[in-house]
Amino acid sequence: xxxxxxxxxxxxxxxxxxxxxxxxxxxxxxxxxxxxxxxxxxxxxxxxxxxxxxxxxxxxxxxxxxxxxxxxxxxxxxxxxxxxxxxxxxxxxxxxxxxxxxxxxxxxxxxx
Amino acid sequence: xxxxxxxxxxxxxxxxxxxxxxxxxxxxxxxxxxxxxxxxxxxxxxxxxxxxxxxxxxxxxxxxxxxxxxxxxxxxxxxxxxxxxxxxxxxxxxxxxxxxxxxxxxxxxxx
Numbered sequence: 001x002x003x004x005x006x007x008x009x010x011x012x013x014x015x016x017x018x019x020x021x022x023x024x025x026x027x028x029x030x031x032x033x034x035x036x037x038x039x040x041x042x043x044x045x046x047x048x049x050x051x052x053x054x055x056x057x058x059x060x061x062x063x064x065x066x067x068x069x070x071x072x073x074x075x076x077x078x079x080x081x082x083x084x085x086x087x088x089x090x091x092x093x094x095x096x097x098x099x100x101x102x103x104x105x106x107x108x109x110x111x112x
Numbered sequence: 113x114x115x116x117x118x119x120x121x122x123x124x125x126x127x128x129x130x131x132x133x134x135x136x137x138x139x140x141x142x143x144x145x146x147x148x149x150x151x152x153x154x155x156x157x158x159x160x161x162x163x164x165x166x167x168x169x170x171x172x173x174x175x176x177x178x179x180x181x182x183x184x185x186x187x188x189x190x191x192x193x194x195x196x197x198x199x200x201x202x203x204x205x206x207x208x209x210x211x212x213x214x215x216x217x218x219x220x221x222x223x
Contacts, residue, residue, distance in 0.1 A: 035213075042116075042118075042200060042213040042214050042215040042216050043155075043200065043202075043213040044213070045211075090155075101155075101157070101211070102157075103155050103156075
């Protein structure tokens with residue numbers, strides 16, 4: 001079955017460490033996105049990519065980095081420069097003219 | 113500044129009640145408005161609205177868009193405990209495939 005897989009589901013890291021969240025899709029979607037969700041703040045866009053080897057900053061890109069070397073994969077690295085990394089991270093994908101997103105199941109990152 | 117505002121922020125109802133969730137938007141080059149339901153994990157797609165005044169229905173859920181007044185409503189009739197979730201509204205921006213999300217409405221349906 002086609003879909004988006006995010007891993008891991010839960011992640012604990014010490015302050016000051018970089019961590020990479022995985023997002024893989026087999027839907028042949030061109031565009032992929034990373035969102036962050038905090039309580040009471042809805043989904044905020046971190047980065048998005050519309051084609052391979054190209055990506056754009058979203059509203060809250062500081063402290064994050066991404067790569068898009070393959071159409072299927074869009075990993076997100078949360079760097080030590082991100083001041084409040086503890087959150088729920090959602091990856092999504094869409095076709096060029098989307099009817100909407102297909103979301104992954106999310107990764108809950110806790111930094112201690 | 114683009115924004116999407118949902119109200120109320122939270123709502124508690126009894127099973128069988130009817131609820132109306134609101135979403136107003138101010139975005140550049142509006143293309144569409146989407147509703148999602150988020151339970152424990154990822155949001156699931158409910159409706160995409162592009163035309164004013166045309167109601168979309170799926171079972172007990174329905175939604176309509178008013179492009180003149182810049183808002184949309186999501187109605188849920190005969191609510192059930194399984195309807196408890198966060199309902200997210202998102203507006204698609206004119207630039208690329210970007211969607212601007214509201215903060216969501218947290219709905220709790222009690223037996």
